[in-house]
Amino acid sequence: MEKAILGLDIGGTGIKGGILIKGHLEDIRSIATPALESQEFILETIASFINTYAHYDFVGIGIGIPGLVDSREGIVIGLANIPSFQHVELKKFLTRRFGKPVFINNDANCFAIGVHKYGVGKPYKNLVGITLGTGTGGGIVINGHLYSGALSAAGEWCSAPYLDQNYEYYCSGKFFQNFYHSKPKTLAKQALAGDPVAIRAFEEFGHHLGELLKVILYSLAPEAIVLGGSIRKTYPLFKKSMFETLQTFAYPKVLEQLKILISELDETAIHGAVALVDVEEDVVSV
Structure with a gap:
């Protein structure tokens, strides 16, 4: 597709957008989400934000949402941290307002199709994308x-029970906050400076992440697993322990x-959001 596609990432704190033109993402901009306002006010805020891109004459709109989505009907079932944004007919609203096709999915699913279409996942037909940030998501x-599954909920391994909590508790920024009372970025600087406590924090994180990846291997055995999110930047600090844990996987050939x-x-x-429009015939649900 050579024509412009608009991608939006709508979250509890911010709304971010960008335009894909000839395979390149341009004009990234963002606004704060009026999270405590009414549903109608938030919808109008989204529409106003989209209007700032109107001069591109985009052919479609792709949207990633951190929550459950009926991707066929374009209904947002619920969005974290926005009390009024429950059962929102977002596709119908935006289609009527702009007369363009609209595609909506969970943001972790967007990440997976985004890295497959535009990133390091291009060579692989079967992959899993895992986002490691404030929370953990999978696509x-x-x-x-x-593959979105019912209400775009496929790949939510983060909510599966693990130890005394769930995988997200141990495989996201929550782990560092709850056990080391610090942010990953801060601990990463300390670890690189040789702090043994910070080094141990990432070793433990790598172990927990390795256990999560084993569950993914047992369930799907993908060709590739792509790690995204802000914590991916600390990969050298947890890579060794993660692979040590992976070595306990029961099928070495896999x-x-x-x-x-x-x-x-x-x-x-945003790459994932525009990919929804670019590959609209490729979205599979149940």
Whole structure:
């Protein structure tokens, strides 16, 4: 597709947008989300933000949401940290307002199809994308197609029970905050400076992440797992312990073929959102 596509990442704190033109993402901008306002006010805010891109004459709108989404009907079931944004017919609202096709999905699913379409996941037909940030999210690409599942909830391994909590508790920024009372970025600087406590924090994190990746291998055995999110930048600090844990996976031949990749895209959420429009026939749901 050579025509412009608008991608939006709508979250509890901010709304971010960008335009894909000839394969390149341009004009990244953002506004604060009026999270405590009414549903109608938030919808009008989104519409006003989209209007700032009107001069591009984009052919479609792709949107990533951190929550459950009925991707066929374009209904947002719920969005974290926005009390009024429950059961929102976002696709219908935006289609009527702009007369363009609108595609909406969970933001972790967007990440997976984004890295497959535009990033390091290009060579692989079967991959899983895992976002490591404030929380943990997962998305699945099967035979080159995004698999969303019911209400775009496929790949939510983060909520599965693990130890005394769930995987997200141990495989996201929550781990560093809850056990080391610090942010990953701060601890990373300390670890690189040789602080033994900070070094141990990332070793433990790598162990927990390795356990999560084993669950993914047992369930899907993908060709590649792509890590994204802000914590991916600390990969050298947890890589060794993560692979040590992966070595306990029961099927070594499967592990030998697995590629662990680090996303090079800084705007993965928007890349994934535009990918929804670019590959609209490739979205699979149940």
